[in-house]
Amino acid sequence: MTSTRTDRWLRLDGTTNTRDLGGLPTHDGGTTLPGRVLRSDNLQTLTEPDVRRLVDEVRLREVVDLRTTAEVLLEGRGPLRAVPGITHRHFTLLPERGHHTDVFAVEEAEVPELPADWAESLLPRQVAEHDAGEPPAVRSYLGYLTHRPENVLGALRAISAGTGGAAVVHCAAGKDRTGVVAMFCLAAAGVPAEEIVADYALTAEVIDALVAKLAASPTYAEDMTRRDVASHTPRAETMNRLLTLLDDRHGGPLGWLTEHGFGREEQATLRARLRG
Structure with a gap:
């Protein structure tokens, strides 16, 4: 489990946790390709040089945003929104009251102000009885899969x-x-699985800078300061537990996808996106 220690980080001035999903080994002796799929923290604070690098060097063409509608509106349009040729898609993984269209599908003249109690637009997430004993992060991840499976699949389809x-x-x-x-x-x-776990845990290397960045935003400051850095730090055992539960209940991540309508053909398309 050493491949995730290579320099897959994309060092940008305006982000803290951007890295490439390329360069990881596969079961059949292959390797995921760099420059296909990146993972990142919020892109709102990208600098002009960051944008030029992403567009010209990385050849970024798709942005898949997993934040809530409230987060998107509170943070405002990031600099990539002004770049022609980049498609933005929005798939919140948290349940929200009411019906929200893709916030990037319509260009409003002005972004509406949200009420002070905007956080209450997020529905309380019900925890299944058999998951009540799981660690908080694991319960949250299971919640994404329970309450917003269509958006998990939508994000994967957009990437594919x-x-x-x-x-x-x-x-x-x-x-x-x-x-x-x-x-x-x-x-x-x-x-x-061990490489997936290691990639997940890699964010721990930048957690101090990441928490400091989010704490500087009014949208996230309270959550960042209410808990200590350790509570924000991703741990290998969290992803390992999620994968174990997916194995036990669905035959693995691909089994969960298949059960939810993302079958072999779509899985092959997603695989090709990362493998060529």
Whole structure:
């Protein structure tokens, strides 16, 4: 389990947790290709040089945003939104009250102000009785799969559909919601479980800078300061437990995908996106 220690990080001024899902070994002796799928924290603070690098060098063409509608509206449009040729798709993994269309599908003249109690638009996540004893992070990840399976699949389909350039999937920190979607991408590509776990845990290397970055945003400051850094740090055992539960209940990540309508053909397309 050494491949994730290579320099897959994309060092940008405006992000802290951006890395390439390329360069990881697969069960059949292959390797995932660099420059196909990236994972990242929030892209709102990208600098002009960052944008030029992503567009010209990385050839970024798809942005898959996993934040809630409220997060997107509170943070505002990031600099990539002004770049022609980059498609933005939105798939919140948290349940929200009411029906929300893709917030990137319509260009409003002005972004509406959200009420002070915007966080209450997020529905309380019910925990299945048999999951009540799981660690909080594991319960959250299972919640994505229970309450927003269609958006997990939507994100994977958006990543699969990209051609001629790179896709980036991100949320706020790029560790939880992004970590679950990245897990499915790597599983479809044939990356062994231990490498998926190591990639998930790699965010721990940058957690101090990541928490500091989010704490500087009014949207996330309270959550960042309410808990200590250790509670925000992703741990290998968390992803390992999620994979174990998927194995036990669905025959693995690919079994979960198949059960939810993302079958062999779509899995092969996702695999090809990361493998060529």
